[in-house]
Amino acid sequence: MLDGEMTLSLFALQLLNGVEYGLLLFLVASGLTLIFGVLGVLNFAHGSFYMLGAYLAYWIAARSGSLFVAMLIGVPMMLLVGWVVERLAISRLYSRDHLSHVLLTYGLVLVLNDLQRFLFGSDVHGVPTPRPFSFGIALGEAQTWSAYRAFTSTICLAIALAIRQVLLGTRFGMRVRAGATDSEMVEALGIDVRRLLSILFAAGTALAAFAGMLAAPLTTVYPGMGEGVLIVSFVVVVIGGIGSVKGAFVGALLVGIADTFGKVLLPGVSSAIVYAVMAAVLLWRPRGFFGQAAR
Amino acid sequence: MNRRVRVALLVVAAALALVPLIADRFWVQFAAKVMISCIFAASLDLLVGYGGMVSLAHAAFYGLAAYLLAGLSNGAGIAALPASLPLCLLGVGIVALGIGWLTLRTSGVYFVMVTLAFTEMLFHLFNEAPGLGGSDGLYISSRPIAQRTTVYVAIWASLVGAYLLLERVARGPFGRVLVGIRINEARMRTLGFPTRRYKLTAFVIGALVAGLAGYLDATLYGFVNPAQLGWRQSGLVLVTVLLGGKGTLYGPMLGAALITLVEHFAAGATEYWGTLIGAIAIATVLLLPAGLAGVLQGTRG
Amino acid sequence: MAEPALETEALTRRFGALAAVDAVSLRVERGAAHAVIGPNGAGKSTLLSVLSGELRASAGRIRLHGRDVTRASPDAISRMGVGRSYQSANVFAPLTCAECVWLAAQSRARPAMAFLPSAERDAAIAARAARALEVCGLAERRLVQSAQLSYGEQRQLELAMVLATDPALLLLDEPLAGLGHDETARVVLLLRDIARDRTLVLVEHDMDAVFSIATVVTVMVSGRILETGTPAAIRASPRVREAYLGEDEA
Numbered sequence: 001m002l003d004g005e006m007t008l009s010l011f012a013l014q015l016l017n018g019v020e021y022g023l024l025l026f027l028v029a030s031g032l033t034l035i036f037g038v039l040g041v042l043n044f045a046h047g048s049f050y051m052l053g054a055y056l057a058y059w060i061a062a063r064s065g066s067l068f069v070a071m072l073i074g075v076p077m078m079l080l081v082g083w084v085v086e087r088l089a090i091s092r093l094y095s096r097d098h099l100s101h102v103l104l105t106y107g108l109v110l111v112l113n114d115l116q117r118f119l120f121g122s123d124v125h126g127v128p129t130p131r132p133f134s135f136g137i138a139l140g141e142a143q144t145w146s147a148y149r150a151f152t153s154t155i156c157l158a159i160a161l162a163i164r165q166v167l168l169g170t171r172f173g174m175r176v177r178a179g180a181t182d183s184e185m186v187e188a189l190g191i192d193v194r195r196l197l198s199i200l201f202a203a204g205t206a207l208a209a210f211a212g213m214l215a216a217p218l219t220t221v222y223p224g225m226g227e228g229v230l231i232v233s234f235v236v237v238v239i240g241g242i243g244s245v246k247g248a249f250v251g252a253l254l255v256g257i258a259d260t261f262g263k264v265l266l267p268g269v270s271s272a273i274v275y276a277v278m279a280a281v282l283l284w285r286p287r288g289f290f291g292q293a294a295r
Numbered sequence: 296m297n298r299r300v301r302v303a304l305l306v307v308a309a310a311l312a313l314v315p316l317i318a319d320r321f322w323v324q325f326a327a328k329v330m331i332s333c334i335f336a337a338s339l340d341l342l343v344g345y346g347g348m349v350s351l352a353h354a355a356f357y358g359l360a361a362y363l364l365a366g367l368s369n370g371a372g373i374a375a376l377p378a379s380l381p382l383c384l385l386g387v388g389i390v391a392l393g394i395g396w397l398t399l400r401t402s403g404v405y406f407v408m409v410t411l412a413f414t415e416m417l418f419h420l421f422n423e424a425p426g427l428g429g430s431d432g433l434y435i436s437s438r439p440i441a442q443r444t445t446v447y448v449a450i451w452a453s454l455v456g457a458y459l460l461l462e463r464v465a466r467g468p469f470g471r472v473l474v475g476i477r478i479n480e481a482r483m484r485t486l487g488f489p490t491r492r493y494k495l496t497a498f499v500i501g502a503l504v505a506g507l508a509g510y511l512d513a514t515l516y517g518f519v520n521p522a523q524l525g526w527r528q529s530g531l532v533l534v535t536v537l538l539g540g541k542g543t544l545y546g547p548m549l550g551a552a553l554i555t556l557v558e559h560f561a562a563g564a565t566e567y568w569g570t571l572i573g574a575i576a577i578a579t580v581l582l583l584p585a586g587l588a589g590v591l592q593g594t595r596g
Numbered sequence: 597m598a599e600p601a602l603e604t605e606a607l608t609r610r611f612g613a614l615a616a617v618d619a620v621s622l623r624v625e626r627g628a629a630h631a632v633i634g635p636n637g638a639g640k641s642t643l644l645s646v647l648s649g650e651l652r653a654s655a656g657r658i659r660l661h662g663r664d665v666t667r668a669s670p671d672a673i674s675r676m677g678v679g680r681s682y683q684s685a686n687v688f689a690p691l692t693c694a695e696c697v698w699l700a701a702q703s704r705a706r707p708a709m710a711f712l713p714s715a716e717r718d719a720a721i722a723a724r725a726a727r728a729l730e731v732c733g734l735a736e737r738r739l740v741q742s743a744q745l746s747y748g749e750q751r752q753l754e755l756a757m758v759l760a761t762d763p764a765l766l767l768l769d770e771p772l773a774g775l776g777h778d779e780t781a782r783v784v785l786l787l788r789d790i791a792r793d794r795t796l797v798l799v800e801h802d803m804d805a806v807f808s809i810a811t812v813v814t815v816m817v818s819g820r821i822l823e824t825g826t827p828a829a830i831r832a833s834p835r836v837r838e839a840y841l842g843e844d845e846a
Contacts, residue, residue, distance in 0.1 A: 042404050044530075092581055098349045098407055102539055104580040106530040112571030118567065231415045231526070234408040242404060271423065275416040279397055282409065286400040298793065468702060468710040469717075478688045485648055487674035487703035531616045588845060 009143040014260055016139075020149045022256020023156035027211035028229055029236040029248040030163060031204025037243020038176055039197050041093050044105035045085070046208050047230025048112040053078055053209025054122045054216045054225060058127050061216075067130045071213050075206055082205025086198045094197075113223070122223050127216040152214045159207070163245060176200060232259070235278045241291025248290060304458075304545060313452055315444050319453060320469065323431025324515070325559070327447050332455045332513050332555045336535045336547035337461050338504035343533065344542030345465050346497045347477030351529040352410035354503050355417045358524030360387050360506035361513035362421055365433045376439040376449075384503055384511050391502030395495045402480070414526050422521040439514050450511050461544055464500060466495050473497055534576045540588025549587055599662050601626040601765050601795040602647070607656035609639075609646050618641040618819035619656065624765075624812075629791035631798045631810035631827075635772055635839075639819035640799040641683060644767045647797070648680040649673040654822035660765070674703070679763030683770045689743040694735050696742055697725040700760035728760035731789075748779045755786070765795045769802065772802045785806055807831065815839070 032046050053074060089108065093101050108134035118199035128134075129148045136144030167173035175196055212225070219225065236255050240247025257276055281288065302324055314326045335357060342348045363383040368374040373382065398409045421427055442448045476483045476490045483490050513519050522528065531554065539550025557575070561568035583590065602624040609617040616639045624630045632640050646652040647658060649670035658666045667674055673708065674680070688696050701724040705717055722740050729735050732752045737745065742753060751771060758766060771787065784805050790796065791809060800806050806813065806827070813830040814823040817839050830836055 036404055067473060067590045089577065089581075096580075096584075099343060099533065099537060099541070100584065102349055102351070102407060102530070103534055103576045106534070107573035107576030107580070110569040110576070114567045114570040114573075168456060227526070231411060235412050238401075238405055238408050238412070268423075271419040272416055275412055278409070278412055282397060282400055287405065291405075320737075321839050464711055467713060468705070472699065472702060472709075475688060475691075478690060479686070481650070481670075481701070482686050482688070484670040485650065485674055485680045486700050486757070489669075489671050489709075493709065563630075 007142070009139045012139050012250055013143040014264055015257065016145050016153075018257035020153045020156075020256070021063055021219070021260055022253035023153050023160070024211050024215055025213075025229070025233060025236055025256050026160060026249050026252035027156055028208045029233040029246050029252050030160075031207040032233050033237045033240065033243055033245060033248045034176065034200060035204045036237065038200055039090070039094065040050040041088070042101040042105065043204075044096060044230065045108040045112060047076060047226030047228075048109050048116075049205045050212040050215075050229050051223070051226030052081070052112065052116060053212030054127075054219075054221045055125075055154065056209070056214075057213035057216045058125045058221045059120060061127055065128065067217065069215070071210065074213055075210055077241075078209035079206045080204045081209075082202035083198055086201035087204070090201055091194070091197070109226075113226075113254065124220055125223040126220050129155055129217045136214035139192065146218075148217060152218075155214065156211075160249060167245060172196070174200075183222065210254060211226055221268075221275070232274060237288070238278055239281045239288055240284065241288030244288070244290035247288055249291035300545060300591075305405070308451075309456060311454075311585075315447050319368070323443065323447055327450050327515055328512075329552050329555045330450050331508050331515065332532075332535070332551040333548035334454055334457045334511070335505055335508040336539065336551035337458060337544050338501045338508065339532050339536050340544050340547040341461055341465055341470075341473075341497055341504075341585075342501045343488070343536050344544075345477065346473045346494055347469055348494060348498065349398075349407050350410045350501075351407060351526055351533070351559075352398070352414045353501065353532055354526070354528035355394070355414045355524050356387050356391055356502040356505040357509035357512070358421070358519070358521070358530070359417065360509035361385070361519040361523055362427070363387070364439070364510055364513045365435050365519045368438070369433065369436045372437075373522055374435075374437040374439050379439050380507075380510060384506055387506030387509075388499060391442070391499045391506075392495070399491055399494050399498065409454060410524055411529070414450060414524065414529055418521055418524045418526070421524055428520070430469055430521055432518060432522075435513055435517045437517065438517050444584055446515055450515065453507060453511055458544065458548075461500075461504065464497075465544060469493070469496070487572030502551035524589070531572070534572065534579070536586075538575065538579045538583070538586055540586025540591075543588040546586050553587075600624055600659075601628070601661060604647070605657040605659070607643075607646060607658060608654045609642055609651055609653040615819050616653075616678035617646060618707065619820055620803050620816070620819070621656075622821065624795060624797055624815060624826075625845070626795055627793075628812050628814045629787075629796040629798065629810045630814065631800060632814050632816055633800060633803070633806060634816035637818070638816040640816055641769055642819075643816070644680065644769050644797070644799060648716060648767055650680075658672070674763075675760065677762075678767065679758035679761050679765070680767045681754045681758045681769060681771055683773060685747070685754055687742045687750060687753050687757065690741065692741050693729060693745070693815045694738040696753060697728050697756050697760045698722070700757040701725040701728070703761055724762070725760050728756040731754040731759060733824065734784065736820065748775050751775060752779075752783070755783070759790070762803045763794065766790065766797065768796065768798045768800075770799055770801060772800060772805055780805065 028046065028050055033041065035041055035043050056074040056077065057067060057070040060073055061067045064070065089104060090291055093104060132149045133148040135147050137147055137150060138144050232255060236248060236251040239254065240251030253278065257273050258277050259270065262271040266273065311330065315323050340535040341354050341457055342350050360383045360514065363386045367379050367382060373379050398406055398413065401409050422430055427433060440449055443550050460501060472488060472493055476493055480490050535550035535554045538547025538553065539548065557571065561571050579586070600623050604622045605622055607617055608615055608619055608780065617769060620643060632643065634640055642651065646653050649668050653666055657664060659677055660678065666769045688699065698721065701721045705721055729738055732755050734749065734752055734756055742750065745753060755771060767834055772783055775783060780802065787809050798809065810827050812824065813827050814824040815836050817829060822839055823833055823836055
């Protein structure tokens with residue numbers, strides 16, 4: 001940093017990084033907020049799926065030589081994992097209280113953490129940036145933005161638009177939105193609903209895992225990575241409002257940008273910035289930007 | 296309250312009092328550790344079992360008190376019990392008031408997430424702030440009580456005192472109102488109760504007792520580290536509350552004792568002991584929602 | 597003119613684009629038994645919820661004994677002597693009748709937040725709770741869990757809880773809904789009794805009961821006040837008949 005001076009291209013770089021981080025966060029947070037909103041379940045294991053996705057990506061990529069192959073194989077695998085977890089464990093939580101949700105999914109986290117260690121070991125692993133994207137995009141004279149980050153941002157944005165399309169334009173999406181504002185109604189709709197919930201949970205799981213795969217070359221793959229992302233995702237959901245994908249989008253970008261600039265401008269207290277933003281939002285709107293109003 | 300339970304508690308208290316006289320050093324320290332975890336779990340039960348507030352911030356108060364003691368002892372040379380304990384509790388109380396005020400603006404799942412976020416914030420603070428020892432933690436240069444047996448007696452007395460205090464709070468008029476708030480907060484408001492004030496009061500009381508437990512922990516081991524503040528600890532103490540049976544005060548103490556036992560012996564046996572705890576948590580939720588206290592009382596949930 | 601117990605000024609509550617309560621200016625005189633009637637969806641329950649503070653007004657003012665309470669919280673309004681009962685039983689399911697009314701009575705205890713029992717204060721609260729149960733005919737059922745009560749008994753418990761707070765003004769939402777013939781008669785007598793020294797705002801569909809209890813009737817349609825008057829005047833009003841009562845009520 002040049003005496004704390006922020007040149008235009010440096011600013012642009014941080015902004016782009018912030019947006020990219022925010023978009024990745026959105027993938028994780030959107031699944032989380034829909035699982036809360038529709039299934040009514042507090043899912044602590046969401047971060048573990050992110051981590052599992054990353055480890056899977058590393059493992060398959062190391063053996064196949066391609067991150068894309070890893071994604072191709074890994075995403076369906078994680079869809080299946082999500083489906084199984086929902087059928088076996090999550091579905092028992094639908095009529096239970098929050099404490100049950102917290103503890104069951106907390107238990108899942110502990111088990112999944114050990115599973116990850118058992119399968120992949122506790123080492124930190126780097127994942128090489130995929131060849132097509134290992135170059136830099138020039139920003140002004142001094143800065144370059146990683147093409148891979150541009151790639152992930154594009155993918156995340158595409159997924160965001162796809163989610164929007166599904167939610168607004170399909171019958172499935174309509175049911176999901178109805179459920180997100182009234183999970184009791186989902187129960188009243190009948191047997192079909194159980195499949196909806198399984199699909200939703202599996203999709204949310206796969207989204208989180210995919211985010212982990214995308215992030216692997218950027219953040220390296222390490223045992224604690226799920227927890228960090230989980231808690232930040234919770235902050236995003238709180239800020240955006242439970243059940244609101246739009247809120248998750250806005251919240252994720254806000255958090256992504258705030259965190260990135262925070263790390264650069266105030267390195268000592270950067271981790272606190274995110275929580276400060278959350279506290280500020282709570283003071284103003286206890287249910288988040290797009291959550292239902294309290295009164 | 297159940298006569299049998301009352302008698303059982305008296306017997307346990309008496310037995311614990313005898314431990315330093317008959318057991319070897321290892322078991323004395325272990326019993327002390329169990330008693331501290333009992334205080335911690337019971338304090339959370341006030342929030343969760345009676346108040347319905349699923350707080351993941353509870354470990355933050357435990358760890359905060361420990362760090363405050365470290366700070367007072369290492370930084371200001373204040374270690375003596377009459378001075379350091381009130382100061383630590385005051386610090387915890389102030390922070391709890393602040394965090395409680397902010398988090399209780401939310402309810403339901405928001406509350407759970409927000410308390411988690413604040414726990415993480417404190418964790419990061421103590422993990423990264425310079426001079427606080429980072430992830431390795433800090434040694435406490437001079438402890439409030441150094442003599443082993445005296446520490447044990449102090450912990451024993453704290454357990455009895457904390458239990459009696461929590462029982463008075465939970466079973467008296469305040470506790471009954473708190474239960475009403477847990478069951479139907481909106482109705483309580485239209486009946487004229489300023490519900491947030493009650494919840495905040497319970498939150499702070501619980502935090503203070505948790506702080507006491509953290510203070511005793513630091514006194515016992517002479518050592519503090521950030522892991523005491525993390526969400527894992529918060530999650531773990533919640534497990535003990537559910538396992539033992541929430542809303543009973545003595546149930547969570549039983550749960551805490553069991554988990555401490557499991558933690559200790561499993562950690563020695565395998566590196567995958569987390570799975571065991573996780574399995575216990577999952578099994579409790581699915582099979583034993585009323586906890587062990589429920590089993591003892593003949594209800595399964 | 598004496599200050600009204602309750603007065604609203606162009607009170608409005610919107611849900612999105614829909615105004616469930618639309619510029620309602622209501623005046624409830626002290627000691628009146630003021631019924632609010634109207635077809636389903638007229639906004640009567642919403643009105644009660646706004647008056648009790650549970651829903652925030654989108655526009656307009658509410659005055660309780662002359663004090664502006666538009667922005668007041670539900671618990672503040674309750675402490676000002678307002679009691680609210682609900683259309684669907686809103687009790688504490690796992691608690692017994694006695695425990696439910698105890699909570700209601702405890703809300704008026706001073707000091708409000710008590711940790712230690714005090715013989716005198718607790719006796720007063722217990723007495724008030726017992727009286728409320730008795731008046732509502734639930735004395736025998738005091739140790740029964742609320743969830744185990746019959747529908748009619750739950751409605752009675754609703755009323756008992758409200759009475760245990762000793763309110764000067766009661767907001768009652770269809771207290772007779774779903775009651776059998778005998779129960780209805782009993783509750784009507786109870787309500788007439790209550791109305792003697794308190795102010796009542798009563799939302800009801802049972803017309804016989806309304807005309808038996810009420811001193812003033814307001815008719816609401818689509819969120820707005822259509823007409824206010826004595827029961828006889830309302831009964832005779834052609835506008836009201838057309839909008840609500842149908843052809844053959846007379």
